[in-house]
Amino acid sequence: MVELNDYAGLVGPEVIGQLYRLAERLGPRRFVHINSTRSGGGVAEILSRAVPLLQQLGLDTSWEVIIGDQDFFEVTKAFHNALQGQKVNLSPEQLDHYREINRENAKRFTWEADFLLVHDPQPACLIEEMRPQAKHWIWRCHIDVSRPHLKVWRFLREVVSQYDASVFSMSQFSQNLPHPQYLIRPSIDPLSQKNRELTPKEIQEVLDRLGVERDKPIILQVSRFDSFKDPVGVIQAFRLVRRHTPCKLVLAGGEATDDPEGPQTLAEVMEAANGEPDIQILLLPPDAHHEINALQRAATIILQKSTREGFGLTVTEAMWKGKPVIGGAVGGIVLQLQDYNTGFLVHSPEGCAFRIRYLLHRPEMARHMGQLAREFVRQHFLITRNIRDYLTLMSLLDNPGSRVIEI
Numbered sequence: 001m002v003e004l005n006d007y008a009g010l011v012g013p014e015v016i017g018q019l020y021r022l023a024e025r026l027g028p029r030r031f032v033h034i035n036s037t038r039s040g041g042g043v044a045e046i047l048s049r050a051v052p053l054l055q056q057l058g059l060d061t062s063w064e065v066i067i068g069d070q071d072f073f074e075v076t077k078a079f080h081n082a083l084q085g086q087k088v089n090l091s092p093e094q095l096d097h098y099r100e101i102n103r104e105n106a107k108r109f110t111w112e113a114d115f116l117l118v119h120d121p122q123p124a125c126l127i128e129e130m131r132p133q134a135k136h137w138i139w140r141c142h143i144d145v146s147r148p149h150l151k152v153w154r155f156l157r158e159v160v161s162q163y164d165a166s167v168f169s170m171s172q173f174s175q176n177l178p179h180p181q182y183l184i185r186p187s188i189d190p191l192s193q194k195n196r197e198l199t200p201k202e203i204q205e206v207l208d209r210l211g212v213e214r215d216k217p218i219i220l221q222v223s224r225f226d227s228f229k230d231p232v233g234v235i236q237a238f239r240l241v242r243r244h245t246p247c248k249l250v251l252a253g254g255e256a257t258d259d260p261e262g263p264q265t266l267a268e269v270m271e272a273a274n275g276e277p278d279i280q281i282l283l284l285p286p287d288a289h290h291e292i293n294a295l296q297r298a299a300t301i302i303l304q305k306s307t308r309e310g311f312g313l314t315v316t317e318a319m320w321k322g323k324p325v326i327g328g329a330v331g332g333i334v335l336q337l338q339d340y341n342t343g344f345l346v347h348s349p350e351g352c353a354f355r356i357r358y359l360l361h362r363p364e365m366a367r368h369m370g371q372l373a374r375e376f377v378r379q380h381f382l383i384t385r386n387i388r389d390y391l392t393l394m395s396l397l398d399n400p401g402s403r404v405i406e407i
Contacts, residue, residue, distance in 0.1 A: 022391040023057035029114040036122035039286035042313040049189040082152035084308040144331040187386035194289035206294035220299035225266040240353035252282040319373035324366040342373040
């Protein structure tokens with residue numbers, strides 16, 4: 001088990017000391033997280049690492065997961081798409097079913113909490129049944145809601161307005177809500193299986209097992225097979241690059257239990273690849289963290305060509321491994337990639353192809369960019385900062401109106 005003090009070598013002992021002082025100031029509290037899946041996606045990854053660390057700090061912290069049927073997750077996937085700008089039509093019957101599943105889940109939870117952090121739209125309606133069971137209700141939105149489809153947002157806003165606070169990943173996502181809003185950027189755990197250092201032997205063993213050869217530079221994108229990650233656009237960019245420069249493309253991803261559209265997107269990707277021998281599509285299980293780590297470390301360039309993105313933890317992971325990253329100029333990716341500094345931002349397959357060629361022909365620049373990217377992550381996007389933000393949020397909610405936290 002990883003101990004909180006194990007991070008001191010990466011972030012400094014003063015940061016760890018600050019976390020203990022913040023937790024001591026809070027005292028013994030019950031802190032509950034609720035989301036819709038234990039595997040697949042950045043929310044589950046963050047919670048699996050953050051909850052044990054919060055427990056080490058003396059907070060009674062737990063993680064609950066709601067359950068639902070196929071119809072429920074189709075509705076919540078539609079919420080996700082609508083919040084990211086797609087026009088979506090949901091019937092009254094679908095919205096009633098969404099509320100009914102939340103009511104059924106509410107009956108499963110009998111604890112009382114000081115702070116309840118509800119992640120994304122899936123469990124948002126729990127507050128309508130469980131309000132007395134927590135002193136402070138917080139809605140955490142991990143989605144790019146900068147330009148939501150208004151009809152769906154109006155429905156969700158009525159629900160979210162019942163909360164005591166909301167948390168977004170960047171200021172551009174904040175909305176007109178009748179309560180305080182806070183910014184907490186996601187993070188990675190540098191000591192997890194997905195991000196720990198690997199030996200060259202460990203990397204090669206994974207590549208051999210997955211059948212990935214290193215005969216050409218590897219262009220990699222790791223993401224769920226989701227249309228907003230634009231895997232078909234990645235294939236288009238690769239084909240443009242490969243006309244002039246030898247390289248290979250690896251698309252590695254999996255499915256989340258709360259995303260029913262994954263199989264359809266994967267089928268579209270397979271069709272776009274069309275048997276191309278220099279394109280490898282790897283469907284990995286949700287716990288393939290070691291494999292993803294090795295693939296990222298073996299890659300020459302890493303992409304995250306999203307068209308909408310709440311944050312993009314795969315960008316953070318790649319930067320931590322010292323890799324040059326090319327990402328879509330959307331959402332939380334722009335917080336991480338600074339053009340010509342910690343990465344490149346692009347708007348189209350053609351722009352992506354241009355930057356891939358640019359870096360393939362400038363290996364020294366790619367190496368330097370990777371070094372800057374790793375340091376940027378160390379300063380801003382490691383899990384210790386996320387833990388500090390959680391503790392600070394709880395202190396602020398306990399002391400409304402306070403602008404100073406003395407530790």
